[in-house]
Amino acid sequence: MKHISIHWFRKGLRLHDNPALLAAMTDCHKLYPIFILDPWFPKNMRVSVNRWRFLVESLRDLDESLQKLNSRVIAENNGKVPLTYVRLQTLLAALGPPKRPMPAPTLENLKDCCTPCKDNHDAEYGIPTLEELGQDPEQAGPRLYPGGESEALCRLDLHMNRTAWVCNFQKPQTEPNSLSPSTTVLSPYIKFGCLSVRTFWWRLAEIYQGRKHSSPPVSLHGQLLWREFFYTAGAGIPNFNKMEGNPVCVQVDWDDNPEHLRAWSEGRTGYPFIDAIMTQLRTEGWIHHLARHAVACFLTRGDLWISWEQGQKVFEELLLDADWSLNAGNWQWLSASAFFHQFFRVYSPVAFGKKTDRGGEYIKKYLPCLQKFPAEYIYEPWKAPRSVQEQAGCVIGRDYPKPIVVHEVVSKRNVERMKAAYTRRSASTTAQLEGGGGKKGARRKTPAGPSVAELLTKKPKTKSS
DNA sequence: AAAAGCGTTGAGACG
């Protein structure tokens, strides 16, 4: 019989070697792990702040360990973080769809409840202005994506009314350099929680219902699953926003080059496609996902050989939708440090943008100094004859920078450096395995009994006839 | 064409 268990942590603030906890978990369908802070205790016992601190830290650690056990995706995968999207999809299929969103509160919910305000509320506790926050509103770019739940729900409606577009949506087919966004730009609203992911997910599910529609990873549902993918990784992988101490991250000998880093972040690399994207990022706070690919590859493994952690900081500062796990995860992806390993596939800062914007309209929008360049040279203005440059009113090296690196040269060298980093990695993991112990008894055999993690992760085997 | 790693699969060893 399945039952409900309460495990009362008194002493024994640990998971390991805790028979009572294991017993409590066995065959139960609900478990309440509790600790009682007796109010009598602080009143009647004198205990130093140091020991209080020790207790609080122990409880916090216990709480984190228990939560980790309960993180369902990871638990579903036998405690291992899923490292591929396909793997995550299988796990999610077993977990089922997310819960339905809650309805917004109405007046009815507030019937017997008042929200008291003091007379000086607005002056003392009102929402501060940008000036009061030490920011200069003059520095802000065009207000393309106003904040707030109301705007989020409008924007959601706007896009969800495009039934065919929603059903046919395939992310790689959308354009990184269209003059207005080719995707929903709901990400800032999701990042701030102005839009509930569950609300978005179920709206899509309703639209998909009974219609032919695209699928993950490229569909709109698929985009939300990417978020789950990186959230899961961020929750389960230590030091996820760093290279050092991050077990899934290839250790690369990135260069330290403050000048190149600044040129990249300020949009002065001399590659118009890259500089236009970085300008859009700085002024508008949002760029298309594939545009992020292009500039991230350029900064790291493609051209400048600068650490993805530096790029991560710049995105963290400038993106409206900067989100810890997604930012760290995607930077690792694009730098071929984790998740993505085909480092020999390098984005061309010239060819990539041309595919969807032959005439370079996007470049001209964000880099007005190149406006008069003929389309032929807009992606590589340094190749234009001097006379063409002068006619365009923009001489390369004077009015717009020369390329800070030669892509064809550095990208080849970087692929080799990447290869070397991967070789070092596989060499070190082999060494780890071989150095792990003697030949006999070196392998870890199954422990005597089920562990806490196993008890929580083990699924009853369902055999349908 | 060929680079890399993850995860699955199937074969075989082992107890």
Place this chain on the structure above:
DNA sequence: GCGTCTCAACGCTTT
């Protein structure tokens, strides 16, 4: 005959 483990081969990877 069965479960468990290991290994190599193979397909896949959001352009």
